Amino acid sequence: MIGLLHHLLIIPILAPLLIGALQLFLTERRGIRIACALGSVLVQAGAALTLLYLTTDAMPHMWTEGVGVYAIGSWPAPFGIVLVVDRLAALMLVLTSMVGLAALVYSLAYWDRVAPAFHSLFQFLLMGLNGAFLTGDLFNLFVFFEILLAASYGLLLHGSGVRRVKASLHYVAVNLVASFLFLIGVAMIYGMTGTLNMADLAGRIALLAPQDRALFEAGAAILGVAFLIKAAVWPLNFWLPEAYAAASSPIGAVFSLMTKVGVYAVLRIGTLLAAGSEQTSFIDVGLFYGGAATIGYAVIGMLGSYRLGRIVSLYVVSSTGLLFMALGLRIDALTAPVMLYLASSVLATGAFFMVNGLVQRTRTLQVREAADVGPLPDDTYIGFDIQQRTDPLSPRDEIGVAIPAAMAFLGLTFVCCVLLVAGLPPLSGFLAKFALLRTALGQTPGTGASWYTWAFCAAVIVTGVAAMIALTRVGMRLFWSVRGRTTPRLRIIEAAPAAFLILLCLALTAGAGPVMTYLESAAQSLHSPQVYIRVVNGTQQVAP
Amino acid sequence: MELVVALAIGVLTGSGVWLILRPRTFQVIMGLALISYGVNLFIFSMGRLVTDRPPIVGDLAIDPSAYADPVPQALILTAIVISFATTALFLVLLLAARGLTGTDHVDGKEPDA
Numbered sequence: 314m315i316g317l318l319h320h321l322l323i324i325p326i327l328a329p330l331l332i333g334a335l336q337l338f339l340t341e342r343r344g345i346r347i348a349c350a351l352g353s354v355l356v357q358a359g360a361a362l363t364l365l366y367l368t369t370d371a372m373p374h375m376w377t378e379g380v381g382v383y384a385i386g387s388w389p390a391p392f393g394i395v396l397v398v399d400r401l402a403a404l405m406l407v408l409t410s411m412v413g414l415a416a417l418v419y420s421l422a423y424w425d426r427v428a429p430a431f432h433s434l435f436q437f438l439l440m441g442l443n444g445a446f447l448t449g450d451l452f453n454l455f456v457f458f459e460i461l462l463a464a465s466y467g468l469l470l471h472g473s474g475v476r477r478v479k480a481s482l483h484y485v486a487v488n489l490v491a492s493f494l495f496l497i498g499v500a501m502i503y504g505m506t507g508t509l510n511m512a513d514l515a516g517r518i519a520l521l522a523p524q525d526r527a528l529f530e531a532g533a534a535i536l537g538v539a540f541l542i543k544a545a546v547w548p549l550n551f552w553l554p555e556a557y558a559a560a561s562s563p564i565g566a567v568f569s570l571m572t573k574v575g576v577y578a579v580l581r582i583g584t585l586l587a588a589g590s591e592q593t594s595f596i597d598v599g600l601f602y603g604g605a606a607t608i609g610y611a612v613i614g615m616l617g618s619y620r621l622g623r624i625v626s627l628y629v630v631s632s633t634g635l636l637f638m639a640l641g642l643r644i645d646a647l648t649a650p651v652m653l654y655l656a657s658s659v660l661a662t663g664a665f666f667m668v669n670g671l672v673q674r675t676r677t678l679q680v681r682e683a684a685d686v687g688p689l690p691d692d693t694y695i696g697f698d699i700q701q702r703t704d705p706l707s708p709r710d711e712i713g714v715a716i717p718a719a720m721a722f723l724g725l726t727f728v729c730c731v732l733l734v735a736g737l738p739p740l741s742g743f744l745a746k747f748a749l750l751r752t753a754l755g756q757t758p759g760t761g762a763s764w765y766t767w768a769f770c771a772a773v774i775v776t777g778v779a780a781m782i783a784l785t786r787v788g789m790r791l792f793w794s795v796r797g798r799t800t801p802r803l804r805i806i807e808a809a810p811a812a813f814l815i816l817l818c819l820a821l822t823a824g825a826g827p828v829m830t831y832l833e834s835a836a837q838s839l840h841s842p843q844v845y846i847r848v849v850n851g852t853q854q855v856a857p
Numbered sequence: 858m859e860l861v862v863a864l865a866i867g868v869l870t871g872s873g874v875w876l877i878l879r880p881r882t883f884q885v886i887m888g889l890a891l892i893s894y895g896v897n898l899f900i901f902s903m904g905r906l907v908t909d910r911p912p913i914v915g916d917l918a919i920d921p922s923a924y925a926d927p928v929p930q931a932l933i934l935t936a937i938v939i940s941f942a943t944t945a946l947f948l949v950l951l952l953a954a955r956g957l958t959g960t961d962h963v964d965g966k967e968p969d970a
Contacts, residue, residue: 466946467946470953479964482963485943485946485947489940489943489944490892492939493896493940499932500903501903
């Protein structure tokens, strides 16, 4: 039993890989396709939740101190590629599977029929995300980044249309350049240290000759720039708002997780490199300024936009900025609230992108041009040989159970999302922001907080206020202006995923005590990476 | 040899950067291709430039310095496959953008003269 549990680490990568490949051949039978896709996501969710449970030291004889290692190919650690799960990775896996599940169910209402490759691309995107969170090897991280990006290129284009193609052109070009920077950084690090294993790397920094050190640091900096492009930090983020706003709503929900992969990578590599040497720090005050500039950009953008999709995309940018500002303060105690804020903002934006998709449907025919989600061009249907044409704005011909009181449901979910995004009580957005503020201000009792801390607190408040103003304005226009609006028909499989993500935020709020305990232990193990390094370097062959 | 490889990487990357900053999509894709060649050569040179040494260690291997580093070569192989695939995807996107917008400008519309 224990032997089998060791193999659990590979499940979040293997399940979407196999099902995604299988989906390529199941072109005719929609029922089987859906069953396979749902089964794969449920298996991933089960594996992620089990890993979360195992990293809480529930079985100390199996994994010491919440770090599990799986040697793919059974080669010992610095030579073979390893998968590593620790508490942060387990948290990210759970977030991925929850958002993935919600987005998949939502897409079954309409979006999965627009093009035949949807299910394969969706599974490959989840595989790339899971792999990026699990891998313990720098080049492997690049490969998983590319898998998730390649899938995201296809998914962003999903549904076609001029707007999506134009946004994709910028998105793909910027991310290709970021990938080249990633490769250059990895190559320089390998050239100087001779290893790609992250844990092994941390041990070798101290052994570097002084003349190699400058080159190594340059390599790490180039790698950092690549991560910051993925995480959309100003001035590397002008591609993001248009791309995310142009994506179809379930895809936007999964994309909200993708910027957080950059944050995860900075946190993971940064804490490991900090263990290797005191002088080099990946996480530096530069991140603070970058984060502040990002927030400035996002706040001005939010106040200036009138489209809901664009405001939510800019909120994704502002949450990244806030995370980097908090990391740039270099207060270890802030890491746990940072992770809570990350989890809360991912769930909130996921729900918000779905609500945005539903709200677009209240528009009547006359204003359809503005919605950018009108019926697809005929070429799309002919090209993919699709007989059944559907329209996302008025899916009258669909079979499915509609929910009663659609307008009330929309209004309620909208308000919940605004509360989450703006950080107002009683939902988890408030708790996360409160924890951030309290930890930042409580760090230096007596001496008073520094200039940086005050700037950070101001940024937390300002992002909330800006989101509040922008969303209130849009909300009044969407729900209170009667002209040009109709009551849409919402089906359960569209309404339930959005409600599910909001309920998860509610659960985060209700279970804040245990969640914070877990996150604090996660932060503690991040800031004492000696355990991680020791466990990875001590990997033995996996029992067959 | 170091000088030649360094010059090749520099020229390829420099031309590539200049090209991706140009306004036409075809120039951008050529720029991306050139940068990927430059990056692949760069990875290769990070395994140290040596001649006449095999990268495969035989059964009787004793002295590692008699062999070239095989890891960068494996990395390049992966990087080539990935950049080839993404460039092909970008090419499709380029043609779709040309068809849908009627222009090959990267912003999808001609700048106002």
